[in-house]
Amino acid sequence: MRRMPSLTRSEATERAALITVTSMEVDLDLTGGDRDDHEEFGSRTTIRFTCNQPGATTFLDLRPAALESLVLNGSELDPASLRDGRVELADLAAENEVTVVATMRYSRDGQGLHRAVDPADGQHYVYGHLFLDAAPTVFACFDQPDLKAPYAVTVTAPEHWTVVGNGAAMSTAPGRWELAHTRPLATYFVTVCAGPWASVRSEHDGIPLGIHARASLREPLERQAEQMLEVTRASFDYYHRLFGIRYPFGEYHQVFVPEFNAGAMENPGCVTFRDTYVFRGAAARDEVLTRTNTIAHEMAHMWFGDLVTMRWWDDLWLNESFAEYMAHRTTVDATEFTEGWVDSTVARKMWGYAAERTPSTHPVAGGAALDAQAALQDFDGISYAKGAATLRQLIAHIGDHAFIAGVSAYLREHAYGNGTLADFLGFMERASGTDLGEWSKAWLLTAGLDVIAADQESGVVTREAPAAFPADRPHTLDVAGFTAGAEVFRVEATLTGPSAEVAALREAPRAELVVPNASDLTWATVALDPSTLQAVPQGLATLPDPQARAVVWAALVDGVCLGRVDPRVVVDTFGRAWPQEDNESVLNRVAGVLLGRLVPSFLPAEEEAGARAVVAQAAAELLDASEPGSTRALLGARVLARSSADEATLRPWAERSGLPAGLERDSDFRWLVVRNLAGHGLVDRDFIERVRRDDDTLSGRLGELTARAALPGEAKSWAWEQLTANRERSNYELNALAGGFWAGDDLETLRGFVPRYFADVPAMAQWVGADALGRVATLAYPSRVVEPATADASAEALAGDGLTPAVRRSVVDADSELREALRSRALFG
Incomplete structure (x- = not known):
């Protein structure tokens, strides 16, 4: 598969200055989508747009399996004019209409229109995930975030399927669906989810609600739906009060889809989630908290990201940092999970701190993002967790009232359009009466994190900026002391320089444990x-x-x-x-x-x-x-x-004997046990296959792949071949194989696959999309072989030009973690 050129920022700027998209009509023909031998679907798109320079030329984005016809302003264009995913549109009029009829291909890597088959019942499911630049694999478009337009979508599907999308869906004939016209949407927010969904519907405050999942998940979906709906209602109420702007996109559907690349995607009116959030077995409180936080996160995007969208990908933080912050705030203020900020510390900030330690660290905002694929590499713990922590520091700096007033004004001013960092900060400055130029430079436009320490004897709190990214970041934080299980002091501190004397710290009772940033109010290494x-x-x-x-x-x-x-x-x-x-x-x-x-x-x-x-x-x-x-x-x-x-403990559990209470029929727990046994060579392929026959579901088949990949010896060769050469494997199957491969103690066998990683995994870019392959490249990296030779192989690969941006980012980050481990072993033995 030839790699298509990625849209550059300069191209997007030029195109947005030339045209305005006034309407999008998309008709998808998914007939036969419920058959294994049907790999393609029909797509017809009519785009109306204006051009402020009649006679000018621009281009349309399109990546079809086959292009049948292309008509611009009544004139047929040669289908051969499609080159590298682009069609040149010349001699534009002031008012233009282009109609494209094409055949598209279902994906298996979680991007575009992904199709999955549920082995539990043989049913097929289709969903659109058009982030970040996959829209042209589903319909013709001008694929950039600042060319928003209203959409009218129609779908033909198998008669027993249900269709859900951005607009309220209505069945007009057997197998025929019309979706309500939408408000202006960016291309990457458009989705269609089609299949024999199990559904739970409700309504709140005049907003129709729907929760959907695979038919085989009906029982857990119906059992857990009320908790999810309760969070949805509470979040709507909270955001309505906070922003003073009602939810603007009609119905609100949440669809738990199979083989989803991310945690969730904020498609307006039709949010998609990975369906592992519908728990098949026992779920810990923190897992329900994570799902709750994700629901609140995607709902926050309805305002920040969907109502107002970043103009270009370098302002990604305007979407993700805000939703990350609001999700934790909402979870704490509006749900039962008042411990949400503790979860943020261990689940999110530790992720972000790890990202800051790598050579790929970048500022929260203002990154280069010269093209769309480069921008994809900045969807990490910095854009999410650090951005959210930065917003907490902004609130400490200007006050919560000014922050919310500025946010509301920003949303109203740019509703259904786009915004930039400068726009956002302008509203914050007007609401607070504070110049944020230096604050923004230190917190948003400079990479790196400071090290915070406290000395109780002297009462001095220090801040050390990283040498590679010097910045004068102000910190508002606290320091707490504990002795014999009791808190003996807690003092506030503000750092506006390298150090600050805090008299209250020096005068406080001596503590056995002194914890800087004890309330985790700032972004820093402690x-x-x-x-x-x-x-x-x-x-x-x-x-x-x-x-x-x-x-x-x-x-x-x-x-x-x-x-x-x-x-x-x-x-x-x-x-x-x-x-x-x-x-x-x-x-x-x-x-x-x-x-x-x-x-x-x-x-x-x-x-x-x-x-x-x-x-x-x-x-x-x-x-x-x-x-x-x-x-x-x-x-x-x-x-x-x-x-x-201990095989004496694990083997009976694998046989479903003597299990802890509540886990007697928990298949996910059983796969944890079997994978561990496999890594120790205590079970064989036949045993693993027998367990899979007891759980012949999507999750069960993934569990089988992970366990088989974990087996020592010759099984590694089979697993590696399946991972790197079987082009029929889905994104989740690749993750499962990669996640199990490096398990076990057989370092001699594993060592032989180190050079193969650097040859075979980058080559998978020929058939695996960037979003999916980045995850695979991280999971498959030979981090288990902590040896200088592995670092040398990384360095050699990174010195060459054979890595795609997604794979390069994965190797850079994994190599950085490997070198941390090598340094630690050298220091501590």
Whole structure:
């Protein structure tokens, strides 16, 4: 597959200055979409647009399987004029109409119009995911965020299917659907979701609501729908009060779709989510919190992103940072999950801090983003988590009232249009009466994060900016002290320079543990003082404030990655403190970091088994001490299933014998156990296949692939071939194979696949889209082989020009993490 050129910012600017799109009519023919042998669908598009320079030339974006006809202002154009995904439109009139009839191809990589088959019942499902530049694979368009237009969409589909989209859908004849005309939308927000959906419908405040998922998920969907609807209602009420602007896009549907690349996508009126959010088995509280936060996040986008859209991708943060901040705020203020900011610390900010440590770090705003594909690489923890933390600092700087007033004015002024960083800051300045030029330069336009430390003896709080990205970032934060399980002081501090003397800190009672940024109000790495670090393993569990505990855990993980903390300290702390933790976000996320990265990467191979045994013992303690069937017991059981090497415990669980309460029929838990057994070589392919036959669903087949990829020895060759050469694999199947491949202790076998990664994975760009391949390249990176030779292979690949932007970004970030582990091993042995 030949790679199409990516739209550049200069091309987008020139085209937007020339034309205005006044209407889009899209007709999709999905007839036969419920048949395995039907790989294509029909697409007919009529676009009306004006041109302010009659006689000028522009281009249309289109990437079809076949182009049947192309008519501009009544004149047939030669289909051969389609080159590299573009059609030249010459001699434009003041008023123009172009009609394109084409055959398109369903995708398997989660981009464009993706089709999946549910093996549980053989049913087919189709959904559109047009982010970031996939719209031309579904219909002809001018594909850039600032050429918004109203859409009229019609769909022909199999008669037993239901169609949902941006506008309210009405069945006008068997298999024929008309969607209500929309408000102006950017191309990447358009979606159609078609299939035999299971649906739950409701209404709130005059807004029709719908929640949809695969038919085989009907039972869990109906069981969990009320909680999701409750969050939806509460979020609508909260945003209506806060912004003073009603939801503007008619009906509101939330569709949980199979094999989705992201967590969710904010299509106006028809949000798509990954369907793993409809929990098949037991769900921990923090998982329900995550789903709740995601629902609130996508709803915030209805105003920030959908009503007002960034003009170009360099202002991505206007969408994502705002929705990230508002989701946490809404979750805390309007739902039962008042611990939402604790979850933000361990689930989101740790992700963002990791992104800041890599060579690919970038400013929150104002990045180059010279073309659309380059912009895709900045959808990371900086644009989300750092941007949200920056907004919290902005509120501390100008006040919440001014912030909300500025946001409301910005939304009203640019409704159904586009905005920029300069526009947004202008409204903030007018609302607050504050010049934000220097603040913006330090927080939004400069990469990097500061290191914050506090010395109680002197009462000095310090701020150290990274040498590579010097900036004068002001910080509003607090410092708290704890002794013998009690908070003995909490003082506020404002840093406007490298250091500040805080008399209240010096005069406060001496504390065993001193925690800077204890309320996690700012964006910074926290450096714990030596005496606090020494006291942490024994004292962390006694801290009464879950937010402060989350900050300490983040400081420990950052400290390991920065070479300041011995990873053994974190393992020791985990063994002592983790079983006593009562915040489920901390329990889940910290265990994930230890098992997913710190233990397999930072500790020498000969110490890994001992560290896993510490984790397993802590998990067993949590499981034994928790109420049977509780979500704490669930988390203990899951971590034990991942970390234990005790076949006497794991084998019966895999056989569904002696399971903890509530997990007797939990197939997802069973796959955790089977994958661990497979990595240790304690089960074979036949056993894995037998478990899959008991769970012949999408999730079950993914579990089988991950477990088979985890098997040692010759199984690795099969898994690698399936991952890198089988072009029929879906995006999720590729993720499953990559996620299991590097499991196990057979480093000698794994070492042989290091050079193959750098040859085979980049070549997959020939048939896997950038969004999907970036994820695969991260999961498949040989991070398990922590050796200088792996770093050398990375360096050689990065020095060449054979990597696509998505793969290059994945290799840069994974290589950075590998070098952190190598440095730690060199420092601490």
